[in-house]
Amino acid sequence: MSHASHEGENKIMHQPEKATLEGRNKVLGFWLFLGGETVLFGTLFATFIALRGESNGVLAKDLFDMTLVAIATFILLTSSLTSVLATQALHRGNAKQMINWLIVTVILGFSFLGLEIYEFYHYVHLGHTFSSSPFGSSFYALVGFHGAHVALGVAWITILIVQGMRKGITTYTAPKFYVAGLYWHFIDVVWVFIFTVVYLMGEVGF
Amino acid sequence: MAHKAKKYKGLMDWLTTVDHKKIGIMYLIAGAFFFVIGGIEALLIRLQLMFPDIRAFGDDTAQIFNELITMHGTTMIFLAAMPILFGLMNAIVPLQIGARDVAFPFVNALGFWTFLFGGLLLNISLFTGGMPDAGWTSYVPLASNEFSTSRGVDFYTIGLQIAGIGTLIGGINFLVTIINMRAPGMTFMRMPLFTWATFVASIIILFAFPAFAVGLILLTFDRLFDANFFDVASGGSPVLWQHIFWIFGHPEVYILILPAFGIISDIISNFSRKRLFGYASMVFATMLIGFLGFMVWAHHMFTVGLGPVANALFAVATMLIAVPTGMKVFNWLLTLWGGQITYNTANLFAMSFIPTFVMGGVTGVMLAVAPANAQMHDTYFVVGHFHYVIVGGIVLSLFAAAYYWWPRMFNKELNEGLGKFTFWTFYIGFHLTFFVQHILGLMGMPRRVFTYLPNQGWDTMNLVSSIGAFLMGIGFLATVINIVITTAKKKKSVADPWDGRTLEWAIPSPTPEYNFKQLPLVRSIDPLFYEKVQGNKGMTPAEPVGPIHMPNASILPFVMSFGLFVAGLGFMYQDGGLNNDFLNFIFENFIVAFVGIGITLLCMFLRSVIDDHGYHIEVEELEDEGAKI
Numbered sequence: 001m002s003h004a005s006h007e008g009e010n011k012i013m014h015q016p017e018k019a020t021l022e023g024r025n026k027v028l029g030f031w032l033f034l035g036g037e038t039v040l041f042g043t044l045f046a047t048f049i050a051l052r053g054e055s056n057g058v059l060a061k062d063l064f065d066m067t068l069v070a071i072a073t074f075i076l077l078t079s080s081l082t083s084v085l086a087t088q089a090l091h092r093g094n095a096k097q098m099i100n101w102l103i104v105t106v107i108l109g110f111s112f113l114g115l116e117i118y119e120f121y122h123y124v125h126l127g128h129t130f131s132s133s134p135f136g137s138s139f140y141a142l143v144g145f146h147g148a149h150v151a152l153g154v155a156w157i158t159i160l161i162v163q164g165m166r167k168g169i170t171t172y173t174a175p176k177f178y179v180a181g182l183y184w185h186f187i188d189v190v191w192v193f194i195f196t197v198v199y200l201m202g203e204v205g206f
Numbered sequence: 207m208a209h210k211a212k213k214y215k216g217l218m219d220w221l222t223t224v225d226h227k228k229i230g231i232m233y234l235i236a237g238a239f240f241f242v243i244g245g246i247e248a249l250l251i252r253l254q255l256m257f258p259d260i261r262a263f264g265d266d267t268a269q270i271f272n273e274l275i276t277m278h279g280t281t282m283i284f285l286a287a288m289p290i291l292f293g294l295m296n297a298i299v300p301l302q303i304g305a306r307d308v309a310f311p312f313v314n315a316l317g318f319w320t321f322l323f324g325g326l327l328l329n330i331s332l333f334t335g336g337m338p339d340a341g342w343t344s345y346v347p348l349a350s351n352e353f354s355t356s357r358g359v360d361f362y363t364i365g366l367q368i369a370g371i372g373t374l375i376g377g378i379n380f381l382v383t384i385i386n387m388r389a390p391g392m393t394f395m396r397m398p399l400f401t402w403a404t405f406v407a408s409i410i411i412l413f414a415f416p417a418f419a420v421g422l423i424l425l426t427f428d429r430l431f432d433a434n435f436f437d438v439a440s441g442g443s444p445v446l447w448q449h450i451f452w453i454f455g456h457p458e459v460y461i462l463i464l465p466a467f468g469i470i471s472d473i474i475s476n477f478s479r480k481r482l483f484g485y486a487s488m489v490f491a492t493m494l495i496g497f498l499g500f501m502v503w504a505h506h507m508f509t510v511g512l513g514p515v516a517n518a519l520f521a522v523a524t525m526l527i528a529v530p531t532g533m534k535v536f537n538w539l540l541t542l543w544g545g546q547i548t549y550n551t552a553n554l555f556a557m558s559f560i561p562t563f564v565m566g567g568v569t570g571v572m573l574a575v576a577p578a579n580a581q582m583h584d585t586y587f588v589v590g591h592f593h594y595v596i597v598g599g600i601v602l603s604l605f606a607a608a609y610y611w612w613p614r615m616f617n618k619e620l621n622e623g624l625g626k627f628t629f630w631t632f633y634i635g636f637h638l639t640f641f642v643q644h645i646l647g648l649m650g651m652p653r654r655v656f657t658y659l660p661n662q663g664w665d666t667m668n669l670v671s672s673i674g675a676f677l678m679g680i681g682f683l684a685t686v687i688n689i690v691i692t693t694a695k696k697k698k699s700v701a702d703p704w705d706g707r708t709l710e711w712a713i714p715s716p717t718p719e720y721n722f723k724q725l726p727l728v729r730s731i732d733p734l735f736y737e738k739v740q741g742n743k744g745m746t747p748a749e750p751v752g753p754i755h756m757p758n759a760s761i762l763p764f765v766m767s768f769g770l771f772v773a774g775l776g777f778m779y780q781d782g783g784l785n786n787d788f789l790n791f792i793f794e795n796f797i798v799a800f801v802g803i804g805i806t807l808l809c810m811f812l813r814s815v816i817d818d819h820g821y822h823i824e825v826e827e828l829e830d831e832g833a834k835i
Contacts, residue, residue: 029309043420051435051443054440160814
């Protein structure tokens, strides 16, 4: 695709999500939306940090199973990589490859969700529930909000995969794939902070 | 690409429209509707406080009073002032930057409908056994289940949550519109001040509203699902609520006042027949106020006990805001200085804004002095202060904007005689109502208390305050009559009734649905005035006449918001308590809530999978315009 004769066409295909004004609007608007989401999670983090010391005797370091959390983290971060590979395929104009990488991303997302549901189930049995203490409330609010974001992302990308199969990559569909990639990165970044603030800092005690 | 658009008529046209001008009008109507409700609540408050030691609403007066002050504040801020400003932004900003629509017409409609359904949800609490009664700040523990036993606060949290979604996406929409959709030559430093103010206010919305969304959802969890965020007994923190609320709540007042500053700047410049004095400093003052607005939230919490260091820092930061605000005041005065001033209704309101707002600003700096604040906290001094900035600032500017932009929005001019009557009654009534409240506050009259004992020296001033409130009501009524008369009249306005300076006056009247047949080439600040000075009849086009791309109308935004409304009710009544077994069954098992969420998700799904390319207005249709639209 790097022949000089194809340069004009190449420019459009290189970033098809920004080829139209509608596309540029969508990408910019989505970045701004992620700015708002940052404040949303920032407030949840602040709430968690303010209230994490108020537990009903079930302490974070007795609770957390770091092996499980480490596996979940590994899965989610890998899915970030696969979504980059999907976006790169989008920029190469290779719909088939993009869809395959998106499918891998969704599978990894589902695995993460499965682990998280098991984790929550496990904690509830240890007496760490949403209404047991402020630590519990703020833990489930923060981690649960993130989980809800993952669930929404998985559903969204699944719909996009079907659309990609039917419609291919056009200047109309490209912005959709691109902003879904941005979204997926965002929730991965949030997880990095959750892993640090909730789990690692919980392990050393606070 | 579809060439022929589906055209709806009548009610369906309004329910499905994605045209920013029609959405602007709907915001204006809905905002005015809630303004009337909030105004009636205000008059009832003043009725109860007119005389000492009375029970205007019978035995339940204290409770009713609590509900009235809560709903008055909440309605006026979230459902009246903001939507009316959003209406003006929608109607005017795309025209001022030379755009054919906003960046996301569909999202724009969605923002309006979520606001409306959120507002309606909040207000139907009137018919369901108790409105919210914990103040517009909804402080815990007052707002907890223990002390607020009706469902009122649930209506507050969920209603505002839904309305807040609309505000957030509206803000994002304006940001992208202003960044990406400016006409050729319309650089950032040529934008009218109202557009600038909209830009900065939208940034504040983007970073302030998500914090409030979290606060509301935590309170909802506490009240409906036994969470412990704010419950002291189990280790929760009521001060956390105050922080979250004011981290949003203080920027919120700048979301309201910055667009008002923008309106005043445009109108004063227009009716002084001068370029705005100190344009660049106005822009930077706007940005500085927007930035500092996030740094001062704890000045609402001086009496909480954050300690002298925190109080001192927040006091100094608060006083700093007086600097860019002062810059603005001097720029307005110097714009008027030596100008050819027109004394019509719009400009009377705009000019009267200046001294009134300065008074509100001065009491603001007084309140920023933390030690003095300990004396004035929760007294009528605070009530006087914030009504001077909100009524004396925002409402006066909204009146000015209505009289100024009415011809552009509705193609007719409001009556000047009735307009001036509104101005004098409202302005005098306003000062009568709120000036004395400062003195009452300094004498120790506490706010949010439903009555007071006689012979403390408060009786006369409270009577004066109430009389002033009714005078303001009469003034507003005159404008309502004005609107009715003007709407009934046949006489159309000319396209440029005020000899305007900015792009919105360069368009033929009525405004075509595509705004600009050819995008204008902007060659200066005050672009229309520049062309007039150059001897040109209108703007120089930046492009040849070509087919214009238009977005399709859609019912989805309406249905999507309705789904949220249903879901809100569903979650609120998940503990049953209704008089009907079937209703209890569907609410207690979350059937209603999930049906509501299902409707919304289904709409999102449809929006994603159905391609919506819009349609084109062809050149031939553009040429034989005039008859149509």
